[in-house]
Amino acid sequence: MHDQLGPADSVLRLVDREVPEPTTGEVRIRVAVSGVNPTDWKARTGLYGGGDPVESVPNQDGAGVIDAVGPEVEGLAVGDRVWVTLAAYERPGSGTAQEYTVVPASRAFPLPGDASFELGASIGIPAITAHRALTVAEGGPTRLAPGALDGKVVLVAGGAGAVGHAAIQLARWAGATVIATTSPAKTSYAETAGAHHVVSYQDPDAADQIRAFAPDGVDIVVEVAIGTNNDLDLAVLRPRGTIAIYANNGDKPLTVDVRPNMGLNTRYQFVLLYTVGWEFLTAAAEDINAAITAGALPVGENAGLPLHYFPLDQTAAAHQSVESGATGKVLVTVADL
Numbered sequence: 001m002h003d004q005l006g007p008a009d010s011v012l013r014l015v016d017r018e019v020p021e022p023t024t025g026e027v028r029i030r031v032a033v034s035g036v037n038p039t040d041w042k043a044r045t046g047l048y049g050g051g052d053p054v055e056s057v058p059n060q061d062g063a064g065v066i067d068a069v070g071p072e073v074e075g076l077a078v079g080d081r082v083w084v085t086l087a088a089y090e091r092p093g094s095g096t097a098q099e100y101t102v103v104p105a106s107r108a109f110p111l112p113g114d115a116s117f118e119l120g121a122s123i124g125i126p127a128i129t130a131h132r133a134l135t136v137a138e139g140g141p142t143r144l145a146p147g148a149l150d151g152k153v154v155l156v157a158g159g160a161g162a163v164g165h166a167a168i169q170l171a172r173w174a175g176a177t178v179i180a181t182t183s184p185a186k187t188s189y190a191e192t193a194g195a196h197h198v199v200s201y202q203d204p205d206a207a208d209q210i211r212a213f214a215p216d217g218v219d220i221v222v223e224v225a226i227g228t229n230n231d232l233d234l235a236v237l238r239p240r241g242t243i244a245i246y247a248n249n250g251d252k253p254l255t256v257d258v259r260p261n262m263g264l265n266t267r268y269q270f271v272l273l274y275t276v277g278w279e280f281l282t283a284a285a286e287d288i289n290a291a292i293t294a295g296a297l298p299v300g301e302n303a304g305l306p307l308h309y310f311p312l313d314q315t316a317a318a319h320q321s322v323e324s325g326a327t328g329k330v331l332v333t334v335a336d337l
Contacts, residue, residue, distance in 0.1 A: 062096030063120025083120030159190030193304030227252030
């Protein structure tokens, strides 16, 4: 936990806390694996701003087993294997980097079949972000399933990242032609994830390469660095296409030139899960579980998303790994369930 903002090795510490009890509409989860996302270290450092620091347990995503259920909870029971997301949103003590966490039942979702806790802790924010980005285009679809993106071309910027990985897999499962951009050193990650075509964003003819795969243009761009990539996106976007923006890695400001966007009828859609609305999060979780059941959303080295493990008492090192740009998914192992 931490009760002040700052570097991971300075403010994060392992402490004993009372095991909380769930109240109305809540469940208690015995955490097996906690997932670390960029949003976790950014919140811990104060990058998002905010008021005075409060006692907080880090990490929004995780997976484990329900071991207590509060009144008025339906559809979940003690013993259920679940994955959880946004555990600490407006509940700073409910982060998943602890042995037990209590969350509203609406934030916990059944972990299908024999899906691993590692998978459950890896999806959460990355997969729901990808789902949202793939379902905001004019005319839909608003849900993902096999055939939902038939005939569509999706460009995934940063195809080697966790969100990019999920976007490749979900788009391909839904029937899209998937093009990804990566650095030359990370091409294999996007290829292994299932991208039909991978282009180095460093190539001066990157737009021409993408256009060769999509002569009529790209329908949806899943964008991680809009300030840097906007010119490339506009060069390959079809008229009335959508650029779904979930981050701006590199921090180059986005400058919007009206004329080319008017000509394309471009739709810029910003994506942030904290304020997107729980009805969209719940719908995304249902589709993600369907993809998991179909075997379409694997993680690990053989799926293009290496997993990096840290024990609970090394959560600070896990945060540092994500903050320094580790390729793949960083996980904190909490319990062997």
